[in-house]
Amino acid sequence: MSTQTTQPSSATEVGQPWLLVARREVATKLVDRSFLVGTLLTLALIIGFVVLQAVLAERTRTYDVVVTSSAQTMADAVARQAPTLDDGIRVTVVPAADDAAAEAAVRADDADAWLTERDGSWLLVAHDEVPSGLEAVTATVVRDAVLTQNADRAGTSVAALTAGTTLESDVLVGDADQRGFAQGMAFALAVLFYMASLIFGMTLANSVVEEKQSRIVEIIATKIPVRHLLAGKIAGNTVLAVGQMALYAAIGLVGLRFTPYSSFLPSVSGALGWFLVFFLLGFLLISCLWAVAGALASRTEDVQSTSTPVTMLLVAIFFGSLLLDGPAQTVLSYVPPASAILMPQRVLEGSAQWWEPLVALGILAVAAGAVVLLAERLYRRSLLQTQGRLSMRQAWSAPE
Amino acid sequence: MAQIETRGLTRTFGDVRAVDGVDLVVRPGGLTGFVGGNGAGKTTTMRMIMGVLRPDAGQVLWGDRPMTAADRQRFGYMPEERGLYPKQKVAEQLAYLGQLSGMSSAAAKSAVAEHLELFSLGDRAGERVEALSLGNQQRVQIIAALMHGPTALILDEPFSGLDPAAVDAMADILRDRAASGVPVLFSSHQLDLVERLCDSLIVLARGRVVAQGTVETLRAGGPTRYRLVTAGDVGWVRDQRGIHVHDVDGGRALLELIDPGAEQAVLRAAVDRGPVLEFARVVPPLSEIYREVTA
Numbered sequence: 207m208s209t210q211t212t213q214p215s216s217a218t219e220v221g222q223p224w225l226l227v228a229r230r231e232v233a234t235k236l237v238d239r240s241f242l243v244g245t246l247l248t249l250a251l252i253i254g255f256v257v258l259q260a261v262l263a264e265r266t267r268t269y270d271v272v273v274t275s276s277a278q279t280m281a282d283a284v285a286r287q288a289p290t291l292d293d294g295i296r297v298t299v300v301p302a303a304d305d306a307a308a309e310a311a312v313r314a315d316d317a318d319a320w321l322t323e324r325d326g327s328w329l330l331v332a333h334d335e336v337p338s339g340l341e342a343v344t345a346t347v348v349r350d351a352v353l354t355q356n357a358d359r360a361g362t363s364v365a366a367l368t369a370g371t372t373l374e375s376d377v378l379v380g381d382a383d384q385r386g387f388a389q390g391m392a393f394a395l396a397v398l399f400y401m402a403s404l405i406f407g408m409t410l411a412n413s414v415v416e417e418k419q420s421r422i423v424e425i426i427a428t429k430i431p432v433r434h435l436l437a438g439k440i441a442g443n444t445v446l447a448v449g450q451m452a453l454y455a456a457i458g459l460v461g462l463r464f465t466p467y468s469s470f471l472p473s474v475s476g477a478l479g480w481f482l483v484f485f486l487l488g489f490l491l492i493s494c495l496w497a498v499a500g501a502l503a504s505r506t507e508d509v510q511s512t513s514t515p516v517t518m519l520l521v522a523i524f525f526g527s528l529l530l531d532g533p534a535q536t537v538l539s540y541v542p543p544a545s546a547i548l549m550p551q552r553v554l555e556g557s558a559q560w561w562e563p564l565v566a567l568g569i570l571a572v573a574a575g576a577v578v579l580l581a582e583r584l585y586r587r588s589l590l591q592t593q594g595r596l597s598m599r600q601a602w603s604a605p606e
Numbered sequence: 607m608a609q610i611e612t613r614g615l616t617r618t619f620g621d622v623r624a625v626d627g628v629d630l631v632v633r634p635g636g637l638t639g640f641v642g643g644n645g646a647g648k649t650t651t652m653r654m655i656m657g658v659l660r661p662d663a664g665q666v667l668w669g670d671r672p673m674t675a676a677d678r679q680r681f682g683y684m685p686e687e688r689g690l691y692p693k694q695k696v697a698e699q700l701a702y703l704g705q706l707s708g709m710s711s712a713a714a715k716s717a718v719a720e721h722l723e724l725f726s727l728g729d730r731a732g733e734r735v736e737a738l739s740l741g742n743q744q745r746v747q748i749i750a751a752l753m754h755g756p757t758a759l760i761l762d763e764p765f766s767g768l769d770p771a772a773v774d775a776m777a778d779i780l781r782d783r784a785a786s787g788v789p790v791l792f793s794s795h796q797l798d799l800v801e802r803l804c805d806s807l808i809v810l811a812r813g814r815v816v817a818q819g820t821v822e823t824l825r826a827g828g829p830t831r832y833r834l835v836t837a838g839d840v841g842w843v844r845d846q847r848g849i850h851v852h853d854v855d856g857g858r859a860l861l862e863l864i865d866p867g868a869e870q871a872v873l874r875a876a877v878d879r880g881p882v883l884e885f886a887r888v889v890p891p892l893s894e895i896y897r898e899v900t901a
Contacts, residue, residue: 226705234694422689425750428656429679429706590658 223430227438256461268296269340272308272317281321284347291343387470392551396527399547403520406447407496411509414500432586440493477554480563488546491574494581501588502596540566542573608669609633610789615664617650624650626813632789636805640793647813648793649686652762656683682756688747690735697731707754721749761792801892809899817899824895830863835884846872
């Protein structure tokens with residue numbers, strides 16, 4: 207074995223070729239117009255949705271209620287108490303000379319409703335539909351006022367009359383509103399995971415086949431080990447996917463602060479942490495499948511069919527995460543790669559014991575490791591086969 | 607500089623033995639032409655030298671030791687089917703490939719700028735590869751093989767698709783690199799070009815090396831021929847000893863030497879018979895040698 211030193215001095219060792227590959231993946235994507243437009247569009251959608259929620263929550267509606275002098279006192283009470291009963295409702299009292307004038311005002315849409323007392327009971331008259339918020343506020347005020355009157359006449363008080371009559375409701379686990387929020391959040395996470403795995407997976411498969419189709423892979427394979435090429439591509443795409451998801455999530459969370467849901471945020475932050483960890487490993491596993499799908503194809507047109515199994519798997523996981531509950535959900539929350547989304551969802555919904563995500567994460571990590579090894583072999587062996595589409599079996603047994 | 611050598615290189619695809627026990631040597635400091643018909647096994651051999659394909663048997667040596675991936679990383683390689691990222695900008699892409707070959711980012715950038723100027727592509731650095739003409743894409747491909755100061759060049763059909771001016775420029779560059787002590791192996795179908803450029807030659811047919819050596823050596827292995835043109839009829843040469851008459855047509859004859867020195871007797875006899883217009887050694891063109899060795 208000789209120890210000749212014939213290398214030119216300008217060259218240095220490539221320490222981590224996969225880093226170079228990953229950097230190229232990220233750099234080319236960040237200047238890709240369709241990627242940027244897609245990201246901005248999604249951000250606009252998220253911001254639009256949050257703003258809409260905030261506006262809907264903040265919006266107050268002012269109702270003009272027309273009354274004759276006999277109902278003036280009651281109407282004033284409604285106007286006074288409306289903001290405390292429903293912070294979205296304000297009531298303005300509009301006096302009218304008589305019943306005919308009041309009815310005419312409602313008919314002409316000059317007023318939203320006419321409050322009047324008829325045959326000993328109160329009546330709220332609107333043009334064609336009584337606004338439900340106004341109706342609820344008015345009903346409460348009228349009931350309280352009349353109850354107080356009746357109690358006074360009977361020589362007692364409202365408090366004494368109603369003592370022990372109310373039914374409070376409560377749930378044993380969590381809080382009902384919070385559970386609804388958690389379910390919404392779980393849905394949002396499932397959508398994010400599905401979209402990220404599909405969009406970035408497709409990107410990865412296409413960039414693998416682009417290298418195959420343009421034959422540049424033959425040059426790259428003489429420079430660096432194919433394993434590094436695969437690792438770099440997956441790392442680059444993972445950085446992009448996680449970066450994009452983090453951006454969406456950050457904007458979404460900042461936006462949530464301006465909606466009535468902001469009080470629930472602290473309760474889900476732990477689950478979001480789990481989601482991130484599971485997302486990373488799940489995405490790694492699924493990326494390997496996408497890379498193989500790309501390597502099995504020889505032309506961009508083939509990717510559609512070689513990636514069908516991966517797409518089907520993702521669709522199945524997506525619907526599983528939305529529809530499953532009970533034992534089926536529990537079992538699948540341990541099965542990779544479905545566990546990547548089902549387990550964080552269970553954490554979010556509060557149905558998982560503290561040790562469950564740890565076990566599922568362990569299983570997912572082992573599975574991801576195994577898939578990386580299998581994918582590396584399939585990728586390496588199919589990468590230089592450029593005669594049409596390969597089956598999984600052909601790729602597995604192809605000579606190098 | 608080391609030489610590239612293969613020993614018993616063999617590769618089978620299905621039932622077809624594409625390369626069958628190839629022993630070849632590519633010496634540093636000269637251009638080695640690699641010729642052979644379609645399907646002779648040139649591309650498969652080059653891919654095995656570059657480690658893209660794994661040989662079923664045999665080995666590739668760099669100097670006196672087995673060639674490693676680290677050796678190959680510093681080679682310049684131009685595959686038969688060209689490969690570049692169509693949508694990436696020329697300079698960015700070349701800098702990336704330079705870094706994959708082991709250059710630092712700064713060294714790669716300055717090498718790219720230098721080579722783009724050298725190939726008159728300086729103003730196209732910011733364009734996508736797909737926006738270039740095929741000829742210019744080919745130049746970018748050549749830069750990709752040359753820019754990192756390769757320790758060897760393995761080029762599969764580097765001249766295909768080039769116009770005559772570009773062929774000359776490419777030939778100058780290859781000669782230059784060879785002169786700096788780098789072994790250069792290139793395949794080509796253009797035998798006249800190979801003959802003009804190459805110091806040595808490897809002829810492949812049906813997966814085997816059928817001839818190898820300098821062009822002179824290959825010629826030396828073939829028959830020595832003389833052409834005789836006289837004013838009168840040369841039918842008399844048929845009676846001369848030590849030669850084989852290949853062809854006679856009026857005053858012209860093509861003679862093949864059997865006994866060295868017999869040509870002198872023929873010349874004397876010709877001068878005795880009248881004016882000799884021409885008597886010359888016939889150097890067979892490479893295409894003829896090629897036909898003979900691959901027949």
